[in-house]
Amino acid sequence: MKAELISIGTELLLGDIVNTNAQFLAKELATLGVDVYHQCVIGDNEDRILQGFKEAFDRCDIIITTGGLGPTQDDLTKELAAKYFNKEMYLHEESLEWIGRYLNIKDEEVLEANKNQAYIPEGAIVLHNDNGTAPGVIIEEDNKILIILPGPPKEMKAMFSSHVVKYLEKLTGKVIKSRTLRIFGIGESIMAKRINDIIQNSTNPTVAPYAKDYEVTLRVTAKEDCEEKCEALIGPKCEEIKSILGEYIYGEGEESLDLVVAKLICEKKLTIATAESCTGGLIASSLVSYPGISEVFMEGAVTYSNEAKVRRLGVKEETLNKYGAVSEETAKEMAEGIAREANTDIGIATTGIAGPGGGTEEKPVGLVYVGVFIKGKTIVEKLNLSGNREAVRRKATMNALNILRKELIRNY
Amino acid sequence: MKAELISIGTELLLGDIVNTNAQFLAKELATLGVDVYHQCVIGDNEDRILQGFKEAFDRCDIIITTGGLGPTQDDLTKELAAKYFNKEMYLHEESLEWIGRYLNIKDEEVLEANKNQAYIPEGAIVLHNDNGTAPGVIIEEDNKILIILPGPPKEMKAMFSSHVVKYLEKLTGKVIKSRTLRIFGIGESIMAKRINDIIQNSTNPTVAPYAKDYEVTLRVTAKEDCEEKCEALIGPKCEEIKSILGEYIYGEGEESLDLVVAKLICEKKLTIATAESCTGGLIASSLVSYPGISEVFMEGAVTYSNEAKVRRLGVKEETLNKYGAVSEETAKEMAEGIAREANTDIGIATTGIAGPGGGTEEKPVGLVYVGVFIKGKTIVEKLNLSGNREAVRRKATMNALNILRKELIRNY
Incomplete structure (x- = not known):
């Protein structure tokens, strides 16, 4: 399965912010076994966004966009997605209600200020935004999938992790789990040499080293039908690594x-x-x-x-x-x-x-x-x-x- | 003048690194008055890189690439640029000599390990790399300009600042200078209100606020025929701002x-x-x-x-x-x-x-x-x-x- 990323926003084109969303999604998709051969950044412009959809769908099956879901006239992504697929937009009551609750304002006020955020293309899957007002959207049409996510990294990452991962796992028929071992006191190359057999011969789970600031991490990733089967593969592999690297491993996951x-x-x-x-x-x-x-x-x-x-x-x-x-x-x-x-x-x-x-x-x-x-x-x-x-x-x-x-x- | 950025590298597609190069270049080009409507990331793949050149040149006059100038077989950017413009590659003696000096090895050894880094497309302008072995390249052909820069941010940024800025200034016939004032103890919105007249009414130099971690900066940018004229515009404008913001301004440029x-x-x-x-x-x-x-x-x-x-x-x-x-x-x-x-x-x-x-x-x-x-x-x-x-x-x-x-x- 091939995917492309389209990041939408003038602030990216002007260099006011770094595109950390693209890195996050690229890494997550790699883990999920989805290939990404192309990423791009475009501004909030009708012609260029529609052109971007066309070019990307000529090459791939899934597009994931970030950005352009804000409440202002500039924010065009959802509307242009509807246009691209010839869909009407309709007022999604649940989103309207959520926006009002989130902002602590009345429905009428939402309709005035954040109205377009509550409009959704017909037939689309709506992704709830726990951390903001703009819902995400998945449109499936003609064997193509367009996944539309908000731009703020906090909203995007949470939405991806809680909704999109499951959606993609269902698509691929596989669940993917990974565990990161954190290592200090040994360089990346020496460590890789010590566990070279494990790295080379592990296909499921895979074992991949990464260098971070002054430390090294190992990511152990399994792909199976369910979480339990993944865990059953990851656990013993981590134990095997620990038996070789011992005290060099100081923690797991986000523990610094x-x-x-x-x-x-x-x-x-x-x-x-x-x-x-x-x-x-x-x-x-x-x-x-x-x-x-x-x-x-x-x-x-x-x-x-x-x-x-x-x-x-x-x-x-x-x-x-x-x-x-x-x-x-x-x-x-x-x-x-x-x-x-x-x-x-x-x-x-x-x-x-x-x-x-x-x-x-x-x-x-x-x-x-x-x-x-x-x-x-x-x-x-x-x-x-x-x-x-x-x-x-x-x-x-x-x-x-x-x-x-x-x-x-x-x-x- | 319109430019596009093409970042080349599998590590970007896999999300192993964040694309800070794109942000740097986008910001610099905005300052230089060059419009960027499109950025993309592609892997080290012949077809996709050539296709990327074609699509981008259909839309713009200047492409700036980063990455794909390393010493290995994977690194294809320069070679594909030559192919795209039907140019031969030749051994650039000065680059060969520099690589040997930089790595402290003999010419024969360079020819073995870093040979392709010393090859340059015919007729191209060679950009010296003070911080690494890969020279940059500018190819001008049929009113199109292809600027090829190395991927490591330290090498790329230094090469851009010392060579490419001057090249682009010559193209636009203008010199651009900016000074950044660093401000603490006042929020961005209150500060913007206080100097609103200055921000709104300054066209040359322009005055633009940016929020950073827990502080605010103001960038004062002038565009003129020469550096002296720029400075003559920037100096009084900074004094004007200082007379209003006073002690809130604690420093300039990189001073934290x-x-x-x-x-x-x-x-x-x-x-x-x-x-x-x-x-x-x-x-x-x-x-x-x-x-x-x-x-x-x-x-x-x-x-x-x-x-x-x-x-x-x-x-x-x-x-x-x-x-x-x-x-x-x-x-x-x-x-x-x-x-x-x-x-x-x-x-x-x-x-x-x-x-x-x-x-x-x-x-x-x-x-x-x-x-x-x-x-x-x-x-x-x-x-x-x-x-x-x-x-x-x-x-x-x-x-x-x-x-x-x-x-x-x-x-x-």
Whole structure:
């Protein structure tokens, strides 16, 4: 089955917004086994939209449009779809009622301001919009299918996931499910080599690696008659992967590394404090992004100056003089110091050279020491990180959280 | 003049990456006064690429392609462009030499691995790639222009800005310059109302507002025969806008608010320390993103617990009991406390309710107090911020930095 995407909207043609809708739909359709060979962007213009429908249907069976369903005169998509298929438009009472309820206004007011949003081409399937006023529409005619979705990504994505996926699954006679494993501490190519057999020999479920910001993900996707059969394929495959990659896998789906670590700390009922030099507050602010953290996160210190390291954390002047601020010894004393000062179970510390300046041959830009103190034991790791100041700081933060994560799952 | 964009690449069709190139080019072309009515995405496939050229040239004068210039067999764009215009390909010595130098390998090795990147259609203009191995190409034939650019955004953007803009300016006979004013502390609609006359009545230069994450920008764009004439139009218009919006304008171009504030602190040679509750380290890590900050940034404290506020900052237990942690009084004592403890000129503090839980009728989610102490004087501002936990924390951070900025430019 072949599909094309048509994104409709002047704001895309002017470059005011990025077309994230096309990426989302392309990815979803690939997962569903629908081929997409062509995407395009057109403005809210009658001739060009009708021409776009014609050209696309010459090449494919399904068109998915996004945009052009707003309440203004400019918004033409549904009307032109009706025109293209020679359909009349009719007032869809349920949509009218929903729009009034959504906007908290009377039917008469809807008819004035949002009237055209409640009009639907005859015979079309109406897709309810949980997050806005414009319903979506599916028109089936002459073995061609036109799926019309709203432009705002929040409305479009929810509508696609809750209505269109099921529709397409019915069409293909298959259900598709996927699970994403999130991986940190190993590069994409090394990981791919380790599980090369699995990647090459898995057809259902398929196993595909993706590189993300400073981490890697593996998407395991099954295609079967029902959800249960998909799950029955996905589960064992994930276990097989886990048996090889082990601790490198830190989570699944939308769980980010900071969230996973923050949750772990809360679950284990351990208190924590942070002492950051080069990361400058990034570890603290990552942990604080988890709402439940206030129960266990006692204090963070950003000790940029040596003076602050001594005063706040009790790092010895002797240590700073002998080994320097960027050293294993200092990282250790920082982690132990903040835990002692804040009276916590865990102390986590970073000290390093984020660049662009400040590097030497002996201590180059990207050298970072991470110290993790937990209940009397201190681990220090030396990292050599690549990239600009921002990248070094982000990678140092993720590495520090990951060192803590591994210690927590191994020993607590 | 009409142009169309063709983005070439399977990774776009599969949704593995977002098409940020299209947005960049659309925006640049709009600024240059070139109309774009159509954009499309096609895979690395001979028939579909040739068909794409044909359809687009039926509608427009200029096609700009991105992608398909890599070193592998899949990369077809240049070759198919030559085929479309019936041109031979020839080995471009300068490109060959550049690729070898860039990759630090010998000519023979280039001929083996990156050979096709050094081949160019006869008679084409070659665009040098400062950031990669694939040169760009412009083919002019039968009043049609085909501009071929590499896919990686870093390479494409640099090549467009340094070569293609000048080429298009020559075509249109005009030079286009713009300056972006960055604005914080006033919403887009209120700002637009205040300078409505200017926006409506400015044709050259034009003045256009854009909303960004938690801030607003104004782009002032002039079109003239030469750069000097553009500047002569832009300068006075920016002054006119500044006379109305005053302190709301915090910077220009790529300068972000945290960068501007970090620079100001360094310029004024004032030392600073931070004490954060709800922002949890975001202010510290924003300041630390500026490389020069280590000279003046002494210390940051993330005092999430009441106990830490008392111990670290010397906030009075009485104050916490009487007014609560989220109060004007606590914000004041936090700002003063961190400056005293770290012995700095400036102390900046936040305390608030970031959500999703923790709000009450009296102190709802989004309530944040910012305290700024500078050399003996303390300012406290109460903010009511909207949005989720992330948005409240980001907005609180930007507001805190902005309060400090205003104080620094007024009195220091």
